[in-house]
Amino acid sequence: MQCLKPGPELTTTNVVTINVGGENFQTTKQTLTQAGPNSLLSQLAETTSDRFVDRDPVYFSLLLSLLRTGALPSKVKDFDLRDLIEESRYYGLESLLTNSLTNPSQLDAFALQKSSILPLNGRDSPSAVATTPFGSLHVSHGSKITSFDWSLTRKSTILTQFPAVDSLLAISPDTAAAGATDFSGLQILDLQNGSVKQTLNWENATRSGSTVQAIGSSGEFLFTSFESSRRNSNSIMVYDLNTLNPVTEIGHNEIFGADIDSAIPATKLRWVSRFGLVMASGSHSGLSGVSGDIRFWDIRSGNVVFELKEKIDCFSDICVSDNLNAVFKVGVNSGEVFYTDFRSLSSVNDNSNPWICLGDKRKVINGKKEGFGCKIENHGNQVFCSKGGDIELWSEVVMGSAKTSNGSEDQLTKRDFKKNMMGRVKDMGGSRITNLAFGGNKMFVTRKDQQVIEIWQGSARGI
Numbered sequence: 001m002q003c004l005k006p007g008p009e010l011t012t013t014n015v016v017t018i019n020v021g022g023e024n025f026q027t028t029k030q031t032l033t034q035a036g037p038n039s040l041l042s043q044l045a046e047t048t049s050d051r052f053v054d055r056d057p058v059y060f061s062l063l064l065s066l067l068r069t070g071a072l073p074s075k076v077k078d079f080d081l082r083d084l085i086e087e088s089r090y091y092g093l094e095s096l097l098t099n100s101l102t103n104p105s106q107l108d109a110f111a112l113q114k115s116s117i118l119p120l121n122g123r124d125s126p127s128a129v130a131t132t133p134f135g136s137l138h139v140s141h142g143s144k145i146t147s148f149d150w151s152l153t154r155k156s157t158i159l160t161q162f163p164a165v166d167s168l169l170a171i172s173p174d175t176a177a178a179g180a181t182d183f184s185g186l187q188i189l190d191l192q193n194g195s196v197k198q199t200l201n202w203e204n205a206t207r208s209g210s211t212v213q214a215i216g217s218s219g220e221f222l223f224t225s226f227e228s229s230r231r232n233s234n235s236i237m238v239y240d241l242n243t244l245n246p247v248t249e250i251g252h253n254e255i256f257g258a259d260i261d262s263a264i265p266a267t268k269l270r271w272v273s274r275f276g277l278v279m280a281s282g283s284h285s286g287l288s289g290v291s292g293d294i295r296f297w298d299i300r301s302g303n304v305v306f307e308l309k310e311k312i313d314c315f316s317d318i319c320v321s322d323n324l325n326a327v328f329k330v331g332v333n334s335g336e337v338f339y340t341d342f343r344s345l346s347s348v349n350d351n352s353n354p355w356i357c358l359g360d361k362r363k364v365i366n367g368k369k370e371g372f373g374c375k376i377e378n379h380g381n382q383v384f385c386s387k388g389g390d391i392e393l394w395s396e397v398v399m400g401s402a403k404t405s406n407g408s409e410d411q412l413t414k415r416d417f418k419k420n421m422m423g424r425v426k427d428m429g430g431s432r433i434t435n436l437a438f439g440g441n442k443m444f445v446t447r448k449d450q451q452v453i454e455i456w457q458g459s460a461r462g463i
Contacts, residue, residue, distance in 0.1 A: 016045055022058035023063060034067045039092030041067070059087040066093070072100055082153050098150050102135040102440030109382040110391055110420065111458030112443055113428045114221055118453040120146055126435060126446040126453060128168035135440025138191065138317040139453055140165035145178065147191045150440065152455065158194030160187070168224075169215040171241070177222065179212020186212050186224050188244065198244055202226035204233045216269030216278065217241060221299065225266040231255075236267035236280055240297050250297050251280060253340035264293060272296065274322045275342070277305055281318050285333075290314040290332050290369075296345070306345040308354065311339075316371040321378040324396060326415075328376055328383050329355070331344055335370030336360065337385050337394060341415065356416050358394060379438045384422070389447065391422040423456070 016032060018025050030044035044051050053060070062084065065073045076084070088097040118128065124142030131137055135150040142164055146157040150173070162180040169177040171188070175197070179186045187198040200212040202224075209229035216223040222239040235252040239245065255263045266280035278299060283292030292310040297303070306325075313336075315329035325342045336359035340348075348354045375386040382393040397416045421428065431447040438444070443456040 003455050004014075017051065018044060019050075020055055020060040021053070021057040023055075023350045024058065024083065027064060027068070031064075032389065035093055035096070040093055041093075055065045055087065055090060056083075059084060059327040060091075063093055063097075065086060065092060066096060067331045070100070072097075075415050079230045081151055083420070085151055085153070085219075085396050086273075092103075102150055102442070104133055104440060105378065106458075107438070107443075109380065109384075109395070109457040112456045113423050113458070114445075114454050115457050116455045117454065118148060118152060118155075120453070123451065124164075125449055125451055127166060129163060129435045129437040129444055129453070130168040130170040130176060130445060131407055131437050131439025131444065132170045132173055133439070134441060136170065136439075137439055137444060137453070138168060138170050140168045140178065142453065145189070145191065147173075147176075147177065149173065152383075156191070158189070158191060160189065160194075161196070162187075165211050167215045169217060171197040171217070171222075177215050177224075179215060179224070180215060181186070181211050181227075184209030184211060186215070186226075200224065200237070200239065200244065202235055202237055204235070206229040210361050212242055213282075214267050215264045216271060218273065221271075223248065223269045223271070225282075227265040231263075236266055236269070236297070237277070238278075248299055248302060250278075250299060250302050251295070264291075266295075268318065270320050270321060272320050274325070275305075276300075279320050279327075281315065283310065283314050294318060294327070306348070308340075308345070308348060312353070316369075316374045317376045319378045319383065321381075321383065323381045324378070324383070328378065328385075328394075330371045330374040330385055332369050332371045333375060334359070335387065337376065337383070337392070337419075339415075339417070356415075358419070369445045373434075374433055375433060375436050377438070379443075383417075384436055386436060388432055389430035390428050391436070391445070393420045393422050394418070395420070413461065426458060427456075 014028050016027055016029055030047040032041040060175040062072060062076055071106050088094045098234040120141050126139050126141050128140045137147050143160050143162050144157050148155050162183045164371040166181050167179040171177055175397050176189050176191055177186055178189055187196050188198040190197050203208055210226040214225040215228050220241055223240045224237045227234040231400045232255045236250045238247045240247055258259050264282040264284045267282045270279045272279055275295040278294055281294045285292055292314045294308040295304045298304040298305050313331035313333045316332040319327040326339045328339045330337055336357050338355040338357050340354040344354055377384050396418050399416050399417050431450055433445055434448050435446040
């Protein structure tokens, strides 16, 4: 009779016993090597000497569960997060812990609710919010920038040279790009020591200063919308995100006379990764109302690929969703949410209206701007729109494709979006929302005249 040999995971040489704080733990070498080649646990997996670690065995058991299953056990909620982070750093597991607790894929839009607040120092309310994919947070308030690490337990504040920071972009957990509409230059800031690593300026024709109207980025480029201090020219500069060397200039406008279209600088920049385009939008308020434009630039050719001119119910805010293949806006007059399918933009002309209203198509009464100050952002397959102190969540309901006269499928005519109000009853209302941002598995909200940041998250397993 033939005896079956145990598999590699069961062999005696593969089983490892580690004594942590006087308590023995048995696991396998394969489990320990999940910690990475430079971690303490990978080293312990290969050593033949005494495996003793003078640390807390209770926290080690949590981290060992993380290595075994890729997730923390539900009892982790009973432990202090700061202590768990310190233990993970000792073993070289902080990156795994970060991924487990703040993975962006874990954000459940329908389960989001206000869970806590982060107070800011001083009397200034937040003006801009910037996040990193795994939840590090930077907030400008007055001339200061306050940063929180991914766990939101460590906080630091620096003082900048700006009277007030209007634009903020996180380049890394420790580096940010910042600018202001009344102070010349885009500054690259070291957030650990508060120093200016580099200042980027736009050389305009009048040799005057260049203020920053908006900042955006892709994985490769940094985009900055500049306006001359005399407000007679504007441009969008493209920089290499790693070297910060200038790559190209797009959308350069020299303003002559009453050329309103050229006088509008881009006040929002977003990278549309699916098409490799930069969305640049800006608006202007005049005697005839609010007008604006939305341009999609190909930075390789320097040409505008699509353009939308806004004259009727111009956008108060706008966003582009790669996942939904659509552009969304909130109308400044009506306060309603509109969308246009990206695939329809090629057929847009000056006489057409590509926008489809998702709301109630309310009429504008007495010229009141119902959408003034509203914010709209997208995350994943959802669109979030602030209305005063509340947040609307818009989601697409997938419908069957309509058939055209020749029998082909027409995806553009069968899109249905439904609205939900976010949060619990006690989360609704309050001061007007001024910023919506997403980082990790959380949403961050700021409100007018409040010196705090609200953290919205679901009830998923974790701390």
